[in-house]
Amino acid sequence: MxxxxxxxxxxxxxxxxxxxxxxxxxxxxxxxxxxxxxxxxxxxxxxxxxxxxxxxxxxxxxxxxxxxxxxxxxxxxxxxxxxxxxxxxxxxxxxxxxxxxxxxxxxxxxxxxxxxxxxxxxxxxxxxxxxxxxxxxxxxxxxxxxxxxxxxxxxxxxxxxxxxxxxxxxxxxxxxxxxxxxxxxxxxxxxxxxxxxxxxxxxxxVDTSEFGYRQDLREWSSIVFSGRMAYFPNADGAVWFANEVFPLIKRSLPWARFRIVGADPPPRVRQLAEIPGVEITGYVPSVTEHLQRATLAVSPLLAGSGMQNKLLEAMACGTPVVATPRSTGGLAAQDGHHLMIAENASSFAEQVLRLLRDPGLRLWMGRNARRLVEERYSxxxxxxxxxxxxxxxxxxxxxxxxxxxxxxxxxxxxxxxxxxxxxxxxxxxxx
CATH class of the missing domain: 3.40.50.2000 (Glycogen Phosphorylase B;)
Structure with missing residues (x-):
């Protein structure tokens, strides 16, 4: 029929x-x-x-x-x-x-x-x-x-x-x-x-026209995590990264910055702004701009389910991503090719530092990620x-x-x- x-x-x-x-x-x-x-x-x-x-x-x-x-x-x-x-x-x-x-x-x-x-x-x-x-x-x-x-x-x-x-x-x-x-x-x-x-x-x-591939706006040593912060897995991941991973990064790169972009941050997320180098934006009219400016994006989720739109959006912008296994949720992405996967705080910091120090790797991975999104996730x-x-x-x-x-x-x-x-x-x- x-x-x-x-x-x-x-x-x-x-x-x-x-x-x-x-x-x-x-x-x-x-x-x-x-x-x-x-x-x-x-x-x-x-x-x-x-x-x-x-x-x-x-x-x-x-x-x-x-x-x-x-x-x-x-x-x-x-x-x-x-x-x-x-x-x-x-x-x-x-x-x-x-x-x-x-x-x-x-x-x-x-x-x-x-x-x-x-x-x-x-x-x-x-x-x-x-x-x-x-x-x-x-x-x-x-x-x-x-x-x-x-x-x-x-x-x-x-x-x-x-x-x-x-x-x-x-x-x-x-x-x-x-x-x-x-x-x-x-x-x-x-x-x-x-x-x-x-x-x-x-x-x-992901809307590949809204989340366009850009490499000319990149800031130096800027890490972004995007998502609605009223959602428990996002808030939990932001707190974990800021407290457990970011200090390890700052030991090697004291000028690194971590920007949390998303509406309705609860008090425990807002308090992270007291950590040097951490910025809480709250609601922003366009997440795209922050993804295109960032050196890399992170998805440090330790809870949650489903396929994370934040990953697809960052990848569409050509922003290299470091993510926990629970962030990837069935995404057909290859570790080390389309993104980096890290299982604990020390390995997460290691992968972030690796990308921050290697512009060629960032560019290569960002292009691979964009290609994957275009081919499979429109x-x-x-x-x-x-x-x-x-x-x-x-x-x-x-x-x-x-x-x-x-x-x-x-x-x-x-x-x-x-x-x-x-x-x-x-x-x-x-x-």
Whole structure:
């Protein structure tokens, strides 16, 4: 069967995919942007009151946008259900039954070819989807993320994080059979969920025009680490590098500088500015400029999961990278050719110093990294892979008897999900 072009796609996200400054938002934004060139997109997304001003940036891609205002008080109240539910806290907090009511009405009134749901947080909307083909993008294995976080957390909360990791793992595995297709961004996350043969990999990408290759702006002995600092693995990595690795570098190169670029740094990251040579920028309008100016970039993550956009962005700019093994997340990059991988503080400092002292090596590695990104990690290639997943899912679904694959939503339906077993003329729809 050939897939109808254009498809009518219902796209459900856990957060408004603008501004594209976080992993899931960035991924959804570029998927919608490129899918809209060939298909009709209706976006359903929770929003905060202050986010309505961002809708204009998505209207050029979406035929319709259905924003659903969420209540922070309601989200907090939902956490009271944790002791009485087998759903992970991530899902209980973010999923709003009112959004599912809206999706149920929308898919009953309109003929959609496919529904694309993003994140484990929105997974319970499955029961509301009166659509034959349902695809879930987990992005990464959140259970792996929480398991690794538990290793780095303070003892007071470590047991709680591990408990949530176990619940997430059971829930993620149950969703593999519930949706027609489940996708993640890397083979590492595919294996972590434990059903690799049933999960499809759709890698992240990078906008190679925004993150352009430049070598004429480079500063001397400037090290950059970019990422949203409210994200635990980023903050944890920044603190580790500043306290454990940077002093080793400064012994040999006292003039070296370490710049932490990213929004919402918590107090423990802001305090790093007291260390000589460390700069905290907070939010910046353009990360690209900092990556193009830096001598090299680091990704010192000791927790986290998925494919790190910060790596792809630095590599696209031709900025050589030193990273921990947990930063590379299934990236098809060769150690010593596209980037440097270091497992501990001493080896990390050694690799950074090696690059800082060798301009020829930096240039060679930066060119290799840029070439890899162009050949394998553009958003265009990523979305082409996504469309193939859609095609496979629809081909399989259209072989089913008529009437299968559709469900009737009630507010109790979420309990039935198994556990461990752009275009012009956009309309904003009011739910």
């Amino acid at each position: 050939s897939v109808r072009i254009p498809m009518n796609i219902l796209f459900v996200t856990a957060r408004l995919p603008y501004p594209p400054i976080q992993g899931d938002r960035l991924r959804a934004y570029h998927q919608i942007r490129l899918l809209a060139q060939r298909h009709r997109i209706t976006l359903v997304s929770p929003i905060d009151k202050g986010e309505r001003r961002h809708l204009v940036h998505l209207e050029r891609f979406c035929e319709r946008i259905i924003p659903v205002e969420v209540s922070r008080a309601r989200q907090l109240a939902s956490l009271c259900r944790i002791p009485f539910s087998r759903l992970p806290a991530q899902t209980l907090y973010w999923f709003d039954a009112r959004l599912a009511d809206i999706v149920a009405r929308e898919t009953s009134k309109n003929d959609y070819d496919l529904a694309h749901v993003q994140l484990v947080r929105m997974a319970p909307v499955l029961s509301a989807l009166n659509v034959r083909t349902r695809v879930l993008d987990l992005v990464d294995a959140l259970s792996l993320n929480f398991s690794r976080r538990a290793e780095r957390e303070r003892p007071a909360v470590r047991a709680l994080i591990r408990w949530e990791a176990r619940r997430l793992g059971r829930y993620e595995r149950s969703l593999v059979g519930a949706y027609d297709r489940v996708i993640v961004c890397s083979p590492l996350d595919q294996r972590a969920i434990g059903a690799a043969e049933s999960i499809h990999v759709v890698p992240n990408g 958003w265009e290639l990523s979305v082409a892979t996504l469309e193939k997943v859609y095609q496979g899912a629809m081909s399989a679904e259209y072989q089913k008897p008529a009437g299968t694959g559709r469900s009737r939503w009630t507010r109790r339906s979420v309990r039935r999900i198994p556990m461990a077993s752009g275009q012009a003329g956009t309309r904003l729809s009011t739910p």
